[in-house]
Amino acid sequence: MKQPSRGQPKFILDGMLGSLTRWLRLLGFDTLFCETQFDDEILDQTEHRILLTRDKTLLVRAQKLGLTAINPGSGPIQKMLQLLQNTLGICFLGDPNQSRCPQCNSPLILVTQEEIQDRVPKKSLDHHHRFWQCINLQCRKVYWQGRHWTRIQQTLDNLRFPDEEQ
Ligand SMILES: [Zn+2]
Structure with missing residues (x-):
């Protein structure tokens, strides 16, 4: 971690x-x-x-x-x-390996599909390969880079190059 x-x-x-x-x-x-x-x-x-x-x-x-x-x-x-x-003077980078749980602020760790397959919809398991889980035992929320993540990435891209023509 x-x-x-x-x-x-x-x-x-x-x-x-x-x-x-x-x-x-x-x-x-x-x-x-x-x-x-x-x-x-x-x-x-x-x-x-x-x-x-x-x-x-x-x-x-x-x-x-x-x-x-x-x-x-x-x-x-x-x-x-x-x-x-x-x-x-900081730069916001979208590195999911550095992310904290949006719900409880605990760090996330990369987990295998086997570890979380009973907690994630089958459709998401089929379409995504990387999953992260909150280490807080009271939370244990699972995350993956779904459509939501694309929007996050777009927001960050706009941030990093505020003065450049897109
Ligand atoms: Zn959490």
Whole structure:
């Protein structure tokens, strides 16, 4: 199993940013999702993580505490990822071997078809050869590169070459 590369930022997101949370996990970033309405609970967990929130009060409080806090903006996910890429100087790559489980943030491991054949629709088993499973025993969700992944890849391709003519 691959570990996230050293120096890779970790994130914490407030309850308004569920979709961005799933994306960041899929892109391999250790990402906490904090649904609490109490800002203190979020700030307590923000050390060593980058806080993403649209809540202006929370942003200001975090910055006063010397924490890194960014407003990812709104709109399509591509716009938010672009902003993070530009602000943090990181590059989002779609490497499924680095992905974390979008549901629970645990790492995924490559598994054989035999290991997951009773948990995946037969059609997907016939059409795909690589499957990943969440290592969290309470979750154990299985993933493969279906049509959803093509859309993810398109979004990432647009990100990487924002100024190039397609
Ligand atoms: Zn999971």
